[in-house]
Amino acid sequence: MKLGVFTTLLSNLPFEEALKYFKSLGIEMVEIGCGGYPGNAHADPEKLLSDGKALEDFKALLAHYDVGISALSCHGNPVHPDKKTAQYFDDVIHNTILLAEKLGIHQINTFSGCPGDCETAKYPNWVTCPWPDDFGKILDWQWNEVLIPYWKKTVEFAKQHGVDKIAFELHPGFCVYNTDSMLRIREAVGPELGANFDPSHLIWQGMDPVAVIRALGDCIFHVHAKDTKLDKYNIARTGVLDTKPYADEIHRSWIFRSVGYGNDELYWKDMVSNLRLVGYDHVLSIEHEDSLMSQNEGLSKAVEMLKRVLMKEDPAEMWWA
Numbered sequence: 441m442k443l444g445v446f447t448t449l450l451s452n453l454p455f456e457e458a459l460k461y462f463k464s465l466g467i468e469m470v471e472i473g474c475g476g477y478p479g480n481a482h483a484d485p486e487k488l489l490s491d492g493k494a495l496e497d498f499k500a501l502l503a504h505y506d507v508g509i510s511a512l513s514c515h516g517n518p519v520h521p522d523k524k525t526a527q528y529f530d531d532v533i534h535n536t537i538l539l540a541e542k543l544g545i546h547q548i549n550t551f552s553g554c555p556g557d558c559e560t561a562k563y564p565n566w567v568t569c570p571w572p573d574d575f576g577k578i579l580d581w582q583w584n585e586v587l588i589p590y591w592k593k594t595v596e597f598a599k600q601h602g603v604d605k606i607a608f609e610l611h612p613g614f615c616v617y618n619t620d621s622m623l624r625i626r627e628a629v630g631p632e633l634g635a636n637f638d639p640s641h642l643i644w645q646g647m648d649p650v651a652v653i654r655a656l657g658d659c660i661f662h663v664h665a666k667d668t669k670l671d672k673y674n675i676a677r678t679g680v681l682d683t684k685p686y687a688d689e690i691h692r693s694w695i696f697r698s699v700g701y702g703n704d705e706l707y708w709k710d711m712v713s714n715l716r717l718v719g720y721d722h723v724l725s726i727e728h729e730d731s732l733m734s735q736n737e738g739l740s741k742a743v744e745m746l747k748r749v750l751m752k753e754d755p756a757e758m759w760w761a
Contacts, residue, residue: 511607521561670693
């Protein structure tokens with residue numbers, strides 16, 4: 441496995457300055473935002489696809505700093521009930537696929553998206569319970585009339601351009617947010633859909649990341665290294681479904697933390713070991729969204745711990761067996 445980072449952390453810096461800093465920390469791969477929620481500060485597909493020199497300069501920077509691309513990320517909601525919003529995210533996804541083709545990258549990361557509850561809806565409707573029966577009807581319409589058809593069409597486009605891995609971040613608020621929903625859409629659409637495994641969103645939902653790793657297996661295409669700290673006192677009072685602002689840390693039921701500040705090193709070693717058990721050998725891409733730490737401190741502390749956690753060499757022969 442390799443140590444990576446989601447470069448949106450340093451969207452305030454030019455790409456070369458960000459790469460220089462990442463390289464100084466020992467980062468081996470970068471996950472680059474190409475629009476949608478992550479923005480496109482370091483890679484604007486429209487520009488790179490239309491300007492040959494800009495594309496060559498972009499590739500030259502990566503080669504100079506000797507870092508690979510783990511994935512191009514374009515998180516968004518391409519099935520949003522507002523047609524203009526959906527079209528924007530759909531365009532971003534398609535342009536990211538075309539850029540991946542130019543770069544020889546076979547993977548993008550995004551969200552599954554979430555439709556509304558009918559053709560005339562204005563906002564997404566994330567269903568989380570089976571009753572009253574209205575919710576089941578909404579789910580049936582979302583999946584069978586919108587979500588599955590959209591991703592079947594998009595997967596076909598991606599395959600035509602050499603992208604055979606589309607990784608969904610399992611994120612509440614979108615239709616694919618846990619183990620069952622990930623496996624459901626993969627079964628309905630095909631093996632080109634998999635998971636961008638981010639334990640931070642699983643932890644606060646009450647899932648055990650190791651159990652999810654074992655259930656998903658080779659469905660895991662990419663891994664985010666991001667942690668979550670549960671506040672047992674606030675959870676005891678209000679539960680984990682928390683809509684308070686992220687900045688209201690002391691009153692929230694949970695907050696995102698840098699790796700090692702939500703759970704200890706052994707917890708992360710167990711995750712990495714189980715990723716190896718299911719055959720994952722790609723990247724741990726640090727996504728730093730810890731509101732209690734600076735950009736530098738949150739990233740450097742995550743790097744420091746992950747260097748002790750990652751297994752770099754192939755397993756030895758079982759000489760003792």
